[in-house]
Amino acid sequence: MGSHHSIHLHHVSEQAERKKTHYVSTYTPVLIALGLITILFSAYSFLNFDSPDESVGNNTPIFSLPPVEGEVSGLNSNDFLGQYSLVSVFASWCEECQENHNFLLKLSTEQGLPVYGLNYKDRPEDARLWLDRHGNPFTKIGADLNGEVASKWGVYGLPEIFLLNNKGQVVYRHMGSMDIDRFNQDVLPLITKYGKQDEHIYPPEYR
Helix, strand or coil: CHHHHHHHHHHHHHHHHHHHHHHHHHHHHHHHHHHHHHHHHHHHHHHCCCCHHHHCCCECCCCEECECCCCCCCEEHHHHECCCEEEEEECCCCCHHHHHHHHHHHHHHCCCCCEEEEEECCCHHHHHHHHHHHCCCCCCEEEECCCHHHHHCCCCCCCEEEEECCECEEEEEEECCCCHHHHHHHHHHHHHHHHCCCHHHCCHHHC
């Protein structure tokens, strides 16, 4: 009896061990994946401490950048004074920047408001080739070769667009490409409300 009872307990123990092994092999990858997601999310939140809304109302940082290859004028913080303007942060290696660029070309062609470019960590020859190939909607472009100026603006993804008032303060910030619907919904009302611009300087499709 004792021997039979011992064998039975051993069998139960083996079953329990197999179940434990099964649970471990089944759920361990899931737990690891969840842990990695948590770590990545925490790191993203830590690195991207500057949310889009936190820059609104702040003055743009004081800076002066050289021009992009082939351009006459660079870009500095004084260029934004006296009028409402858009600042687009872009790079030739940024795929989504192309979609955003198409909208800016249309906007500048219709002579809406000044659009300035902040070229981020681009090789000079690549930036020049990209502008020659796709067009140049910018009033002025600054070459932020090491990304220091963009960092001061709190940029951590491309493309980004900033709307500045006539005092050089950020009144709106948008991450990702801009389109006409977003412009009409978010940007134009701010300009007409606070900028007190004459409506006729904006083409009908932007009103």
